[in-house]
Structure formats: structure tokens, C-alpha cells
Amino acid sequence: MMRAPLLALALMASAATAQQEETVVTGTGAVLRGLDKLNATVDDMTLQAGDSTAFGRIEIVLGECRYPEDDPAGNAxxxxxxxxAGVAQPVFRGWMIAASPALNPLDHQRYDVWVLRCTTS
Incomplete structure (x- = not known):
């Protein structure tokens, strides 16, 4: 869930600036990490673009993953x-940045999810 319209504008401006400064490549998928704060379990999930996965009582759908062309393991x-589960309204919809997970985090009482890297094959 977006915290404020200003945050969305800042993210878009940041992405536009990054694209002007460096070439960005779209990966085939992403590696995400999920934390269940209640059970203290951590799982890594690999998703292809357009795929979804269940993590506890949430469903995660990956739209796309991008990374700097000269650094595929870098700032995805x-x-x-x-x-x-069972709720149509997303609790989060937007861009998550691997190098700055606190910039636009999932705000959920039980789960944390963050991006580790893009996949390239």
C-alpha cells in the first residue's frame, strides 16, 4: 500500500533518473525473501515474471524485475x-528496491517481504 502520493512521485522520479544515468535490463524473474514474524520462519522464493506464490496467508505476484545492465546482482x-488470502484489495502494490528495502516496504502486521535480486535465466 502506498504511504503517500509523494512517495510514488519520488519513486517514479528516482526510476526515471536511474534510467537516464544507466541502462536497465528486465530480468526473467526475481528472488524474494519472506519473513513470518509470528513463526520466525524465513523463506526464499524464486518467481518468474507474471507468476505468483503463496507465503503463509499472503499471495505474492511478480510483475517484473529490473536491474542495472552492468551489475545483474546489484540494485534490483x-x-x-x-x-x-480471500481479500481482493492488495496490502501492497508497487516497486520494491533491493538496495533500499525500507524505502517502500510491505506494511503488514505478520509478514515482511523484500527483493534480493533479479534472475536472468
Missing amino acids: YAFLTIRE
Whole structure:
């Protein structure tokens, strides 16, 4: 869930500036990490673009993952939609940035999800 319209504008401006400064490549998928704060379990999930996966009581859908052309393991950012089971309204929809997970985090009482890297094959 977007915290404020200003945050969305800042993210778009940041992405536009990054694209002007460096060439960005779209990966085939992403590696995400999920934390269940209640059970203290951590799982890594690999998703292909357009795929979804269940993590506990949430569903995560990966739109796409992008990364700097000269650094595939570097500053990945992924467009995610995250919903609670049985709820149509997403609890999160937007870009998550691997190098700055606190910039636009999932705000959920039980789960944390963040981007580790893009996949390239």
C-alpha cells in the first residue's frame, strides 16, 4: 500500500533518473525473501515474471524485475502485488528496491517481504 502520493512521485522520479544515468535490463524473474514474524520462519522464493506464490496467508505476484545492465546482482527492483488470502484489495502494490528495502516496504502486521535480486535465466 502506498504511504503517500509523494512517495510514488519520488519513486517514479528516482526510476526515471536511474534510467537516464544507466541502462536497465528486465530480468526473467526475481528472488524474494519472506519473513513470518509470528513463526520466525524465513523463506526464499524464486518467481518468474507474471507468476505468483503463496507465503503463509499472503499471495505474492511478480510483475517484473529490473536491474542495472552492468551489475545483474546489484540494485534490483521489482514490481510486486501482495494480497491477503480471500481479500481482493492488495496490502501492497508497487516497486520494491533491493538496495533500499525500507524505502517502500510491505506494511503488514505478520509478514515482511523484500527483493534480493533479479534472475536472468
